[in-house]
Amino acid sequence: MIKARPQDAQQPLESLLALSAPPLRWSDVLTYAKYGNPDPARRLLLSEAEWAARLLPAQFQVLRQARTEPPYRNAYCRSYEPGRYACAGCGQVLFDSAAKYHAISGWPSFTQPATRGALRFHFDDSHHMQRVEVRCNVCEGHLGHVSADGPAPAGLRFCINSASLRQAPEGTL
Numbered sequence: 158m159i160k161a162r163p164q165d166a167q168q169p170l171e172s173l174l175a176l177s178a179p180p181l182r183w184s185d186v187l188t189y190a191k192y193g194n195p196d197p198a199r200r201l202l203l204s205e206a207e208w209a210a211r212l213l214p215a216q217f218q219v220l221r222q223a224r225t226e227p228p229y230r231n232a233y234c235r236s237y238e239p240g241r242y243a244c245a246g247c248g249q250v251l252f253d254s255a256a257k258y259h260a261i262s263g264w265p266s267f268t269q270p271a272t273r274g275a276l277r278f279h280f281d282d283s284h285h286m287q288r289v290e291v292r293c294n295v296c297e298g299h300l301g302h303v304s305a306d307g308p309a310p311a312g313l314r315f316c317i318n319s320a321s322l323r324q325a326p327e328g329t330l
């Protein structure tokens with residue numbers, strides 16, 4: 158827990174809240190998937206036809222049809238440029254490059270979301286596997302999955318499709 162000090166007073170409230178928020182843990186993910194996710198500050202819910210008109214085909218297949226892009230042959234798998242990653246569907250900031258790490262999975266991997274309320278979690282029993290699906294909390298677009306085999310301290314591994322993300326250089330989002 159990072160406590161606010163007097164010299165932090167000039168910082169925006171939002172950044173102080175983000176710093177002081179406890180990290181998301183596997184028990185939190187399971188609780189959200191089982192009992193419901195936090196309400197987002199805004200929602201963007203469109204028809205599938207509207208999404209098809211708005212998104213590139215590869216983005217539509219991942220975000221709206223929950224497809225998985227090929228491992229390694231995707232934009233952000235090996236990219237470690239500093240900056241933030243927003244949802245390709247609605248622009249919500251989802252991840253920060255500071256939480257990105259090399260998981261050797263073939264997809265971009267993160268240990269934490271940018272903020273606690275950015276994501277929503279759902280149990281996914283498709284493909285004969287028991288997984289936890291990760292979606293954008295604003296537009297409910299499919300992003301990927303989260304598992305409990307990530308690095309310490311929180312132990313989470315967010316395995317996310319590049320096509321669901323749009324990276325913006327540091328300071329622009």
Ligand SMILES: [Zn+2]
Nearest residue numbers: 244247293296
């Ligand atoms: Zn979104």
